[in-house]
Amino acid sequence: xxxxxxxxxxxxxxxxxxxxxxxxxxxxxxxxxxxxxxxxxxxxxxxxxxxxxxxxxxxxxxxxxxxxxxxxxxxxxxxxxxxxxxxxxxxxxxxxxxxxxxxxxxxxxxxxxxxxxxxxxxxxxxxxxxxxxxxxxxxxxxxxxxxxx
Amino acid sequence: xxxxxxxxxxxxxxxxxxxxxxxxxxxxxxxxxxxxxxxxxxxxxxxxxxxxxxxxxxxxxxxxxxxxxxxxxxxxxxxxxxxxxxxxxxxxxxxxxxxxxxxxxxxxxxxxxxxxxxxxxxxxxxxxxxxxxxxxxxxxxxxxxxxxxxxxxxxxxxxxxxxxx
Numbered sequence: 001x002x003x004x005x006x007x008x009x010x011x012x013x014x015x016x017x018x019x020x021x022x023x024x025x026x027x028x029x030x031x032x033x034x035x036x037x038x039x040x041x042x043x044x045x046x047x048x049x050x051x052x053x054x055x056x057x058x059x060x061x062x063x064x065x066x067x068x069x070x071x072x073x074x075x076x077x078x079x080x081x082x083x084x085x086x087x088x089x090x091x092x093x094x095x096x097x098x099x100x101x102x103x104x105x106x107x108x109x110x111x112x113x114x115x116x117x118x119x120x121x122x123x124x125x126x127x128x129x130x131x132x133x134x135x136x137x138x139x140x141x142x143x144x145x146x147x148x149x
Numbered sequence: 150x151x152x153x154x155x156x157x158x159x160x161x162x163x164x165x166x167x168x169x170x171x172x173x174x175x176x177x178x179x180x181x182x183x184x185x186x187x188x189x190x191x192x193x194x195x196x197x198x199x200x201x202x203x204x205x206x207x208x209x210x211x212x213x214x215x216x217x218x219x220x221x222x223x224x225x226x227x228x229x230x231x232x233x234x235x236x237x238x239x240x241x242x243x244x245x246x247x248x249x250x251x252x253x254x255x256x257x258x259x260x261x262x263x264x265x266x267x268x269x270x271x272x273x274x275x276x277x278x279x280x281x282x283x284x285x286x287x288x289x290x291x292x293x294x295x296x297x298x299x300x301x302x303x304x305x306x307x308x309x310x311x312x313x314x
Contacts, residue, residue, distance in 0.1 A: 001304065001308060001311075004305075008158075008247075009157075009158075010156055010157075010158065010221060010222075010223040011221050011222030011223030011224070011225075012221070012222075012223075013223070013224065014223045014226045014227065015222065015226070018226075018293045019293050019296050019297050019300065021293075021297045022296070022297040022300040022301045022304070023190065023304070026177040026304065034157065036157070036201075036202055036203055036206075037203050039202075039204070040203050052158050054248055055248060056248060061264075078307070078311075079307065080166065080232070080267060081300065096244065101302055101303075101307060103303065105296065107222060108222055108255075109221075109222045109251050109252075109255050110251060111251065111254040111255060111258050112254055117267060127299060127300060127303050127305065129296055129300075143299060145296035145299055146223065146292065146293070146294075146295070146296070147293040147296045148226050148293075149225065149226060149229055149259070149289050
């Protein structure tokens with residue numbers, strides 16, 4: 001299957017790469033937010049980068065969104081796997097509307113509540129993993145499994 | 150060498166400046182190198198780079214005796230994976246250093262479990278740096294197998310389904 005793995009550079013990506021075993025044997029392409037990590041990701045497949053963006057900069061978000069639309073239409077993944085943040089959220093939504101299955105792992109940084117992205121993606125995710133047992137109790141249809149730390 | 154890292158997405162001048170002042174005041178007994186991102190404040194008392202490529206960053210981490218940074222998960226994972234003592238100061242929303250105060254929650258949670266040291270305001274920094282020298286982080290066992298298993302199973306299911314169609 002063709003799988004898109006997507007995460008912002010930094011903590012989100014470090015967490016995602018901890019579970020690299022799960023996509024072994026599939027065709028992979030990656031989307032991230034910094035050139036600094038491209039070489040690390042190339043071992044899995046083709047790498048796309050988009051600028052960093054967050055909820056404070058809606059114009060940037062719109063630009064990234066346009067980039068992501070292009071990538072998803074060009075690649076047409078069957079599954080999107082992400083740990084966030086904004087770019088992961090955007091890619092999951094686009095994946096969903098183009099028929100891909102969505103696997104979301106909410107970052108361990110979200111200790112007391114799901115991330116904003118997580119709260120959105122929960123409605124469209126096929127697999128939704130949280131990393132604190134309290135969160136699995138708090139939110140329906142989530143499963144607890146630690147990937148980081 | 151103490152490696153100071155604050156991520157590259159947003160600047161974190163409060164920590165860079167506090168470190169610079171701590172070094173100027175009494176020194177920390179060790180050389181410091183910092184990855185400071187797009188910081189407008191440039192440290193005067195130690196060497197720094199705005200951004201390091203991943204392999205150079207990793208090399209600096211390996212060479213470091215201990216790490217100081219923001220309470221980003223990437224930094225915490227890096228420290229624990231490399232078994233390096235880490236002191237964090239969380240970014241705060243009120244200073245526009247981050248979009249919410251999740252780093253405070255993260256710092257408290259990991260500090261409580263003995264994985265890291267944390268300071269929550271600049272004046273606490275020099276005292277904690279002294280503690281960092283002898284701090285031995287709690288060894289954590291990272292077992293992502295359960296998550297890998299859940300996802301692999303799901304992917305296999307999808308492959309089976311598409312095969313049958």
